[in-house]
Amino acid sequence: xxxxxxxxxxxxxxxxxxxxxxxxxxxxxxxxxxxxxxxxxxxxxxxxxxxxxxxxxxxxxxxxxxxxxxxxxxxxxxxxxxxxxxxxxxxxxxxxxxxxxxxxxxxxxxxxxxxxxxxxxxxxxxxxxxxxxxxxxxxxxxxxxxxxxxxxxxxxxxxxxxxxxxxxxxxxxxxxxxxxxxxxxxxxxxxxxxxxxxxxxxxxxxxxxxxxxxxxxxxxxxxxxxxxxxxxxxxxxxxxxxxxxxxxxxxxxxxxxxxxxxxxxxxxxxxxxxxxxxxxxxxxxxxxxxxxxxxxxxxxxxxxxxxxxxxxxxxxxxxxxxxxxxxxxxxxxxxxxxxxxxxxxxxxxxxxxxxxxxxxxxxxxxxxxxxxxxxxxxxxxxxxxxxxxxxxxxxxxxxxxxxxxxxxxxxxxxxxxxxxxxxxxxxxxxxxxxxxxxxxxxxxxxxxxxxxxxxxxxxxxxxxxxxxxxxxxx
Amino acid sequence: xxxxxxxxxxxxxxxxxxxxxxxxxxxxxxxxxxxxxxxxxxxxxxxxxxxxxxxxxxxxxxxxxxxxxxxxxxxxxxxxxxxxxxxxxxxxxxxxxxxxxxxxxxxxxxxxxxxxxxxxxxxxxxxxxxxxxxxxxxxxxxxxxxxxxxxxxxxxxxxxxxxxxxxxxxxxxx
Numbered sequence: 001x002x003x004x005x006x007x008x009x010x011x012x013x014x015x016x017x018x019x020x021x022x023x024x025x026x027x028x029x030x031x032x033x034x035x036x037x038x039x040x041x042x043x044x045x046x047x048x049x050x051x052x053x054x055x056x057x058x059x060x061x062x063x064x065x066x067x068x069x070x071x072x073x074x075x076x077x078x079x080x081x082x083x084x085x086x087x088x089x090x091x092x093x094x095x096x097x098x099x100x101x102x103x104x105x106x107x108x109x110x111x112x113x114x115x116x117x118x119x120x121x122x123x124x125x126x127x128x129x130x131x132x133x134x135x136x137x138x139x140x141x142x143x144x145x146x147x148x149x150x151x152x153x154x155x156x157x158x159x160x161x162x163x164x165x166x167x168x169x170x171x172x173x174x175x176x177x178x179x180x181x182x183x184x185x186x187x188x189x190x191x192x193x194x195x196x197x198x199x200x201x202x203x204x205x206x207x208x209x210x211x212x213x214x215x216x217x218x219x220x221x222x223x224x225x226x227x228x229x230x231x232x233x234x235x236x237x238x239x240x241x242x243x244x245x246x247x248x249x250x251x252x253x254x255x256x257x258x259x260x261x262x263x264x265x266x267x268x269x270x271x272x273x274x275x276x277x278x279x280x281x282x283x284x285x286x287x288x289x290x291x292x293x294x295x296x297x298x299x300x301x302x303x304x305x306x307x308x309x310x311x312x313x314x315x316x317x318x319x320x321x322x323x324x325x326x327x328x329x330x331x332x333x334x335x336x337x338x339x340x341x342x343x344x345x346x347x348x349x350x351x352x353x354x355x356x357x358x359x360x361x362x363x364x365x366x367x368x369x370x371x372x373x374x375x376x377x378x379x380x381x382x383x384x385x386x387x388x389x390x391x392x393x394x395x396x397x398x399x400x401x402x403x404x405x406x407x408x409x410x411x412x413x414x415x416x417x418x419x420x421x422x423x424x425x426x427x428x429x430x431x432x433x434x435x436x437x438x439x440x441x442x443x444x445x446x447x448x449x450x451x452x453x454x455x456x457x458x459x460x461x462x463x464x465x466x467x468x469x470x471x472x473x474x
Numbered sequence: 475x476x477x478x479x480x481x482x483x484x485x486x487x488x489x490x491x492x493x494x495x496x497x498x499x500x501x502x503x504x505x506x507x508x509x510x511x512x513x514x515x516x517x518x519x520x521x522x523x524x525x526x527x528x529x530x531x532x533x534x535x536x537x538x539x540x541x542x543x544x545x546x547x548x549x550x551x552x553x554x555x556x557x558x559x560x561x562x563x564x565x566x567x568x569x570x571x572x573x574x575x576x577x578x579x580x581x582x583x584x585x586x587x588x589x590x591x592x593x594x595x596x597x598x599x600x601x602x603x604x605x606x607x608x609x610x611x612x613x614x615x616x617x618x619x620x621x622x623x624x625x626x627x628x629x630x631x632x633x634x635x636x637x638x639x640x641x642x643x644x645x646x647x648x
Contacts, residue, residue, distance in 0.1 A: 019514060019615035144549075150558065156550045157562045157572040165579040173586040180590060183599070184613070188514070191610040206594065207603035210612050212524055214597045215516040220529040221593045225586060228535075232582050239575055443515040446491075 012106055012448035015288040016458070019442050026434045026441070027189055029284045034431060037283055042427045048420020055413030056131055064134045066410040072403040073393045077411040078132045079243075080385040081418060084268070085125035086167065086240055087261075087381060090233055091269025092118025093174055096181075097229035100222070105444050106297045109290045112437040113280060113430075114273045115178040120425040121272070122171045124418045129163070131414070159242035166239040173232060177225045180218070183208050184439045237265040244388065251331035251392040254319070260312035267305035267351070268381035270298050274374035276426065278367060280435055289436045292365050299364040302377065306355030309384075313352060331392060339404055340391040343383045350380020482647050483509065484631045485608050485620040486640030491517045494617035497638035498523045506634055507625045512608065512618040535589040542584025546577040606648035616641075 017025070034042075059066055069076050092114040099107035130139050142164050144153050154161050187208035190201035208214070241261035244252040274295065281290040320332040336344050354376050358364045390405050407415075429435070450456050488494045494517060501508055502523060511517075511524060521528075550573050554560070559567045594600045612618050619640075621631045635643045 023514075023614045144553070153553045153558055155560075155562060156554065156576055157565070157569060159575075162575040162579075165576045169579040169583040172583060176586055176590045180593070184515075188613040191607075191613045202604055203602060206599040206601060207605035208599060208613075209605050209607045210512040210514060210618075211597075212511040212513065212517075212520055213526055214599070215513065216521050216526055217529045217531055217593055217597060219516050220531050221589060224532050224535050224589060228582050228586055231578075235575070235578060242575070439515040 010106065010293050010448065011450040011454035011456075012109060012291060012293060013289060013441060013445055014291055014450045016451045016456075017288065017445065017449060019445065022441055022445065023188060023192075023438060025286070025288065026436050026438045027185075027192060029430070030189060030432060030434065031192070035283060038427060038431070041423065045420045045423035045427055048417050049424045050417075050420070051413050052417025052421050055410050055417055056127070058410055059131055059414065060136055064132070066408060068405060068408045068411065070403055070405065072396055072401050073390060073405040075132075075389050075393060076405050077386075077407045077415055078128045080382065080389050081415050082125050082128035082132075083240055083261075083385045083389075084382050085121050085128070085418065085422075087237065087265035087268045087385075088272045088378070089118045089121035089125060089170075089174075089269065090237060090262075090265035091273045092116070092121075093170075093177075093229050093233040094266055094269065095273070096177060097226040097233060100226040101230060104297075105448055106294050108437060108440040108444050109294045110273060110277055110298070110436075111440070112178075112181065112433075113276060113435045114269075115174060115181070116429045116433075116435075117272060117276055117426065118174050118269075119171070119178060120422050120429075121269075122167065122174065123425065124422050126167060126171070127414075127418060127421075159239065159246050162239045163243060166236045170232060170236045173225070173229055177222075177229060180221060180225070181437060181440075182433055184210065184218070185434050185437065188438055189434070234262055237261045249331075249392060249396075250325070250327040251335065252388070253328075254316065256312055256315060256319070260309065260316075263305045263308040263312065264351075264381060264384060267302060267309055267355075268378055270302050270305070271374040271377035271381070274298055274302070274370055275378070278371045278374070280430060284430065284435060286436060289441060292367075295367065295370055296361075296364045299358045299370060302373075303355050303358040303364075306351060306377070310352035313348065327397070331395070334395045335387060335391050338391060338395060340387065340394065343387050343391065347380055347383040347387050350376050351384060354380070480647050481509075482623040482645070483608065483620050484623055484626075484628055484643065484645050485618050486631075486635035486638075487609060487611070487616040487618050487642040487644075488639065489616070489641050491617055493639050494619070495519055495523065497619055497634075497640070500638050501619065501634060504634065506621065506630065509620045509622040509625070512612045512620065514613050514615060514617075517617070531589055531593060534592050535585045538588025538592075539581045539585035541588075542580040542582070543577055545584070546580035547573060550576065608646055608648070609644070 013022075015021075067076065067078070069078075092111075095107050095114040096111040099111075130136050133139055142154055142161065144156075154164075182204075183206050186201050186205035187210065190198055190205045193201050238258040238261065241257035245254060245257040247253060277290050277295070277298075281287050317332055317336075320328045323329070354373055357369070357373065363369055394404060395402050446452055451458050486497075488497060491513065494511070494513065498508065498511065498520065508524065511520060513520075520526075551568060554569075555567050561567065562569075565572070598605065608618055608620060609616060619635075623631075632643060
């Protein structure tokens with residue numbers, strides 16, 4: 001009996017691909033000399049990475065006095081950048097873990113690159129607390145190790161220490177999850193390679209054979225890691241928000257911070273995935289694997305999370321007024337109409353208004369608009385963190401210590417440089433590993449390939465029907 | 475696991491996972507003892523046919539997670555009540571709610587690292603490991619059934635591959 005194919009199934013792989021064609025399309029970018037656009041991008045990124053190394057080196061050599069922080073404003077661009085990068089790092093795990101649990105098949109086209117992006121974004125994020133410490137050579141003091149100082153332990157009750165645990169756990173688990181997914185694909189690269197290249201990929205593929213028992217364990221491992229990562233990803237930005245929320249600074253001391261930070265993190269993370277995906281699919285000719293369907297799905301997530309963030313902004317204002325607490329009321333009045341009003345309106349425009357364009361289907365599927373808005377949203381999310389951090393600190397309890405803060409060239413250099421670090425890592429990744437998960441795409445081909453489902457399906461029903469049986473039986 | 479002894483293998487390659495599943499069913503019916511099946515991606519429905527039991531990795535993961543949980547919780551409790559009690563903000567020494575974030579993170583960390591390391595060890599995989607594999611195209615688009623010649627006679631295997639629609643049959647010593 002021929003089972004009807006669900007009309008709910010979207011076409012996620014176009015171009016009537018065979019398994020071999022998938023291998024060919026996804027592995028060959030790692031085997032060819034890079035296109036000119038890649039080389040240009042790499043030169044720019046590596047130059048910015050040089051700026052990063054220089055300005056961070058300058059900070060470490062000269063001290064954090066090279067930054068324009070002062071006694072009133074102790075957190076400036078450094079922590080803004082930290083929170084911004086951590087937020088960007090949330091989309092990868094969301095795509096790979098939460099969407100796996102919800103069985104959203106469109107994640108397969110973008111999960112590999114998004115997870116890579118997560119890892120690189122967390123690497124960028126991690127730089128900022130370290131250099132912000134001032135004496136980076138003592139950074140290991142944050143870890144509870146058996147020491148000769150007492151023994152002196154870190155304060156386990158401090159959100160700043162929770163952050164150390166959250167970020168390091170997040171980085172480690174994301175890396176393990178990502179690499180375990182890469183192992184079978186590295187084996188595919190290995191089996192096409194010769195000479196030294198084969199040796200390198202043999203090492204990277206850990207001796208993968210594709211045995212049925214290994215696949216079974218691999219799937220089991222992926223599912224449990226996804227299950228673990230789901231609360232983990234929610235915990236990380238929650239704990240980042242505790243850095244602020246557990247303090248007693250008006251404007252920071254709010255219980256709305258955890259959900260609001262998590263929504264903002266997913267929002268900015270997806271925007272960065274869009275920026276990267278739109279460029280990657282064009283440069284590596286992956287339009288058949290990262291389709292308009294994928295782009296639209298991600299734009300829906302952006303619309304949802306952007307709206308949640310908008311509601312949070314308004315709620316904050318309302319609660320500040322409703323609390324009847326003058327310091328809280330002033331903190332928010334100052335945010336909107338104070339000396340940093342431009343960053344507040346920048347934030348509102350970029351994060352709340354601009355994603356509302358995505359209510360219209362044809363705009364969600366418009367690549368140029370998506371690319372433009374993805375940049376706008378990332379700028380907006382940077383503004384958000386700046387608003388929360390610098391604006392709040394600039395007006396503290398005593399008017400005599402009120403201050404204004406603008407970054408020094410060193411701080412600007414570190415921020416721009418961290419973007420160079422991120423893109424250098426991503427560009428290298430796109431050369432050495434398949435940016436789309438090869439084995440996973442093959443496993444969804446029969447349920448999402450355009451020769452099997454959708455209006456261009458050519459496959460006779462007999463075969464499809466049998467496949468449905470197998471799908472249903474597990 | 476990779477064992478040093480040499481095995482003489484006869485294997486057949488199939489072009490589609492449906493053909494593979496049919497062939498495995500047929501092999502079961504004719505009581506041919508399959509050594510292993512290799513595929514470029516996980517083929518659903520294969521595990522029960524091969525009689526593979528459900529992986530116990532999740533049980534291991536739970537145990538590792540509990541070790542992480544206890545390490546963090548007991549460790550912090552010991553530090554703040556026995557080793558170096560300090561009052562922070564007028565809170566009790568043993569302020570359990572403040573331990574929750576780190577206990578959670580350590581549970582996840584231990585479970586994840588433990589499971590991934592266990593996975594590689596039980597599969598005999600890892601950095602620097604080279605396992606013999608049968609065919610370069612198994613990681614591309616071929617689905618492979620392998621018989622050990624010590625268990626299944628060559629003629630029986632060849633007849634099976636012919637009747638079950640294998641596109642190629644080869645021999646290899648690994």
